[in-house]
Amino acid sequence: MHPRTRLALAGQQTDGAYNSIVPPLYQSAIFRFEDLGQTKGFDYTRSGNPTRKALEDVLADLEGGAGAAALTSGMAAVSTTLALFDADAHFLCSHDCYGGTERLFCHLRDQGKLDVSFVDLTDPETLSDAIRPETRAIWVETPSNPLLRIVDLEAVATVARAHGLTLIVDNTFLSPIRQQPLALGADLVVYSTTKYINGHSDVVGGAVIARTETLNEQLQFAANAHGTIAQPFDCWLVLRGLKTLPLRMKQHEENARAVAHFLAQHPNVETVFYPGLPSHEGHEVAARQQQGFGGMVSFAVRGGEAVVNHLLRSTKVFSLAESLGGVESLIEHPATMSHASMRPEQRAAAGITDAVVRLSVGIENIDDLLADLAQALDGPTQAALSGDGVAGEVVPYVV
């Protein structure tokens, strides 16, 4: 069946008691034993829960993986994945990954629990040069956060296979509806389900999907041993959100395309980062490996801090907020918000300047979105020139 059909029916067969159409919520920490050593499949929710299992089965099915673990946040998905490796493992990681991922890698490196090199994975030569004898895995974020750089997953998978490395892909920005990393050669797929997968900004969650049974067993062990599992109610909400993922994604993309074109012709915009634009350096690869270009648009603002600050303070439909992938449109400033946790030198290396603004384009009416951006971008030049209080330092807010 088509993924849209599979998602609409997701979890429907899980209620053996009453055949409920909506998957039941088993908000229970414990399950009674039938007899000594005999259960109905579940004993304690950290080790397993039917509602969590229903979500994990849907995610594994969508990705074509052997199994999935639903976890308590996207960062729990990152940390549980890193826990699969020995302490002497060296990782190669996208140089412009999510700031929290960079922070965790650096923290674990400083504790002597792993080693990491941040490299521009869009360049296959840089990748091969960075591989060391102790390298165990490649961590790719594509499209990357916030500059939406595109990494050719098949090309990286070829290098990974040749060197016996595990390929891990953070697919948060696209969701399984727009990119299937396992089919392109990845071993593990990581998600912050907080974003498009849940899509309603009411759950913080994560997931990892494993290609093989062996990796899935290791993953389930790590999730249980570290206790990073997702709670039943959160899983129930994510399952509900997933059912409309294809429809939401379609609208996000339609709006994002229009926003990108609008920004590309605006005098106060220096550069637009949107893989759907033919001018984007990763456009061709994105068109090949993705089924759409996603709903995220970043851009560099022309005119300096005053114009950036005015824009961030003036939108009315786009809320100034950190996250992404929900039905509502958001605007944020990576340097002081989502990527404030990244070391300044790493931010500079990744090209995340103070001029970059990131939009999570929601599913609202496009005319309202464009009018909102127009009034926020058109106003500042005059205001900045007359110095009427739009400038001023933005205080970093670290999540």
Ligand SMILES: Cc1ncc(COP(=O)(O)O)c(C=O)c1O
């Ligand atoms: C690409 C990516 N991966 C992982 C995370 C972490 O997810 P969470 O905030 O759910 O812990 C984020 C959060 O923004 C993200 O953008």
